[in-house]
Amino acid sequence: MPPTFRSRFALTLAIAVLMGATTLLWVTPGMTALALWLLALAQLAVMRGAWPVMCLLAAGTLGLLTPGILSYLLPEAWVATSTWQLLAEQVLPGATIETLRAPLLTTVALQLNALALMLHLRARLGAPLLMGAAALLTSLQAMKSALHPELTPLLHYATAWPGLLIHMALLTAHVIYVYPYWRGKRYLSTALWLALGLVGLSLLLWQRLHVEAERTLYKQAETRVQSVTTQLNREITGHLDAMRRFARIWELQSEPPSYRQWAHQARGYQRDFNYLINIAFITPDSGIRQVYPATPANLSLLGLRLFDVQPAGRSALEPALRGVREGSTEIIELLQGERGMIYYLPVMNAQQAHIGATAMAVSFPLLAKSLFEQLPDKEGLMQWHADGQVLAQHGDASRPGPWTYHHRVQLGDRALTLSDQPRRDHLLSQLPRLPTISLVLGLTFAYLVYLVIYSFKRLGYQHRAMQQNNTSLQQEIRTRSQLQREIEWLASHDELTGIPNRRHFLDHVSMHRSKRPLSLALFDIDHFKRVNDQLGHLVGDDYLSRMALMGEALMEQHGGIFARYGGEEFVALMPGLDMEAARTLADTLRLQIIHACLPHADGEPITLSAGVVSVTDPQPFDMTRMMQTADKALYRAKREGRNQVATGSVDD
Numbered sequence: 311m312p313p314t315f316r317s318r319f320a321l322t323l324a325i326a327v328l329m330g331a332t333t334l335l336w337v338t339p340g341m342t343a344l345a346l347w348l349l350a351l352a353q354l355a356v357m358r359g360a361w362p363v364m365c366l367l368a369a370g371t372l373g374l375l376t377p378g379i380l381s382y383l384l385p386e387a388w389v390a391t392s393t394w395q396l397l398a399e400q401v402l403p404g405a406t407i408e409t410l411r412a413p414l415l416t417t418v419a420l421q422l423n424a425l426a427l428m429l430h431l432r433a434r435l436g437a438p439l440l441m442g443a444a445a446l447l448t449s450l451q452a453m454k455s456a457l458h459p460e461l462t463p464l465l466h467y468a469t470a471w472p473g474l475l476i477h478m479a480l481l482t483a484h485v486i487y488v489y490p491y492w493r494g495k496r497y498l499s500t501a502l503w504l505a506l507g508l509v510g511l512s513l514l515l516w517q518r519l520h521v522e523a524e525r526t527l528y529k530q531a532e533t534r535v536q537s538v539t540t541q542l543n544r545e546i547t548g549h550l551d552a553m554r555r556f557a558r559i560w561e562l563q564s565e566p567p568s569y570r571q572w573a574h575q576a577r578g579y580q581r582d583f584n585y586l587i588n589i590a591f592i593t594p595d596s597g598i599r600q601v602y603p604a605t606p607a608n609l610s611l612l613g614l615r616l617f618d619v620q621p622a623g624r625s626a627l628e629p630a631l632r633g634v635r636e637g638s639t640e641i642i643e644l645l646q647g648e649r650g651m652i653y654y655l656p657v658m659n660a661q662q663a664h665i666g667a668t669a670m671a672v673s674f675p676l677l678a679k680s681l682f683e684q685l686p687d688k689e690g691l692m693q694w695h696a697d698g699q700v701l702a703q704h705g706d707a708s709r710p711g712p713w714t715y716h717h718r719v720q721l722g723d724r725a726l727t728l729s730d731q732p733r734r735d736h737l738l739s740q741l742p743r744l745p746t747i748s749l750v751l752g753l754t755f756a757y758l759v760y761l762v763i764y765s766f767k768r769l770g771y772q773h774r775a776m777q778q779n780n781t782s783l784q785q786e787i788r789t790r791s792q793l794q795r796e797i798e799w800l801a802s803h804d805e806l807t808g809i810p811n812r813r814h815f816l817d818h819v820s821m822h823r824s825k826r827p828l829s830l831a832l833f834d835i836d837h838f839k840r841v842n843d844q845l846g847h848l849v850g851d852d853y854l855s856r857m858a859l860m861g862e863a864l865m866e867q868h869g870g871i872f873a874r875y876g877g878e879e880f881v882a883l884m885p886g887l888d889m890e891a892a893r894t895l896a897d898t899l900r901l902q903i904i905h906a907c908l909p910h911a912d913g914e915p916i917t918l919s920a921g922v923v924s925v926t927d928p929q930p931f932d933m934t935r936m937m938q939t940a941d942k943a944l945y946r947a948k949r950e951g952r953n954q955v956a957t958g959s960v961d962d
């Protein structure tokens with residue numbers, strides 16, 4: 311994709327995001343929409359190169375989101391949920407904490423995105439990681455929203471899909487824009503993938519801790535409800551035991567109780583169980599004979615036949631009146647105008663004859679009130695239900711939480727439900743901050759790991775590059791030294807034969823000029839032109855080289871030097887050799903060459919002529935004169951038939 315097309319695509323996407331965020335802000339205004347809108351503007355500013363504007367917008371986004379993050383992070387003891395709620399109401403009348411803060415993952419993702427925009431292309435400061443982490447967090451939030459409610463935490467409230475999609479599009483626009491700048495950085499990928507792995511791990515840990523924390527809240531509701539039902543069972547067992555004791559009192563007398571006796575005994579029981587709104591004596595024909603307390607509502611019942619006025623309780627009352635067993639009604643409409651249940655117990659007299667039954671009417675609302683008494687009323691709403699009707703309730707129904715705990719209780723033959731719906735503020739205040747702290751620490755750790763690995767890899771890369779430079783520099787130095795040596799060698803040696811050249815020879819001469827005796831010999835190959843002409847120049851070159859090497863070896867063996875003087879001429883300096891020794895050495899070379907099998911075209915061996923000159927004490931050394939004398943001697947050797955050594959004296 312050509313870069314221009316890529317950047318145009320990113321720009322279009324950013325503009326689309328801005329339009330989407332504007333719509334979102336219009337339709338469902340909230341912190342997520344506002345932050346996205348600012349970020350989209352910042353993204354456009356980045357693409358237009360307006361850095362100050364971009365920094366201002368990104369910093370504004372960070373500032374907007376910071377109170378939200380703090381509200382998730384700071385312990386309840388430092389800043390209570392109610393304080394955050396008050397703050398929210400002051401910022402926007404009628405707002406709740408939720409309207410002014412996005413879900414945790416979305417808030418953190420938006421912050422990371424804002425930071426990444428501020429860092430722009432600076433991979434060394436972690437811009438790619440911030441983008442990657444923002445994308446991971448947004449994906450997890452999307453997953454949680456998609457799976458809601460089965461696998462999501464109890465307190466979860468999903469981010470609206472448009473917000474998530476817009477955020478993803480914004481991240482994509484940013485990645486498309488910056489990708490070409492990061493593509494070539496080899497040391498980036500290791501640091502990035504490792505740090506993203508850590509981000510993923512800290513997200514998993516957060517998810518685990520978060521779900522656990524919210525399950526604990528759910529458990530608290532469960533415990534609360536169970537304590538109420540246990541208390542209910544205890545109360546029922548308690549007042550039934552008391553009632554049995556009460557019924558047995560009348561076995562001591564032969565007459566049915568008088569009102570005075572009845573009131574005297576019943577008073578104590580009614581005081582202990584204040585939800586007993588009526589303790590009555592029922593005659594065998596179901597007539598109400600005595601009632602306590604003597605309230606107008608109770609007194610108005612005297613004389614009534616329960617079989618007639620309360621047929622719903624007949625099945626419970628009849629066995630008690632016949633002395634067969636105790637009985638109790640379901641929760642029914644009591645004659646006193648309340649809902650409740652009535653317990654009937656048989657009453658016998660001293661002669662063990664059934665004289666009636668004791669009836670105890672329990673007001674369910676009063677019973678429920680006594681059960682709820684211990685519970686705080688600000689934490690939520692607790693309700694008793696039966697047949698879809700609320701029998702009694704306790705607490706505060708405002709800002710209900712996202713879930714209700716239900717518990718079925720068997721009351722006689724009747725099933726009741728006790729529900730507990732905690733208030734959202736209560737749940738938020740109870741929610742531990744540890745998961746959020748672990749997420750923030752995890753992200754920070756991943757960021758630090760990224761910085762360390764990135765710097766380490768970058769240093770390594772730079773170090774390797776430097777090492778490569780050093781190696782090639784050393785190689786260059788070696789090549790140059792080699793060249794230098796070759797140049798120096800070529801300056802002092804003959805290229806064809808490899809033996810010293812005339813310049814080297816002259817340097818050598820100046821070193822030994824004071825040496826006595828000192829001899830010098832000039833050598834010239836005989837009829838060498840014929841070799842070239844008849845055998846070719848390549849053979850001529852080969853002969854020259856081989857003869858040069860023989861001469862060099864022989865002269866060096868005797869402490870002298872053998873050099874090519876030019877063409878097919880050689881020169882030798884022999885320090886310490888007098889004329890006779892020098893002539894013999896020159897002749898030895900001549901003989902070696904004859905026996906070296908270097909034939910002419912006709913098979914005749916190649917030969918050599920030489921002119922030798924020598925100086926002894928106190929003769930001075932004059933190079934020009936020495937050379938002239940040796941040359942003359944050589945000329946004589948040639949003239950006298952070649953293949954011989956002639957000598958000359960510098961004094962002639």
Ligand SMILES: Nc1nc2c(ncn2[C@@H]2O[C@H](COP(=O)(O)OP(=O)(O)OP(=O)(O)O)[C@@H](O)[C@H]2O)c(=O)[nH]1
Pocket residue numbers: 806834835836837838839840842846847848849850851854876877878948952
């Ligand atoms: N192949 C080859 N030939 C060379 C080189 N330098 C000089 N010569 C040849 O050496 C020959 C010298 O010839 P001349 O000076 O006529 O002497 P000559 O044939 O050796 O005869 P005399 O010296 O008189 O015995 C020439 O043919 C040169 O071309 C060389 O480096 N390689």
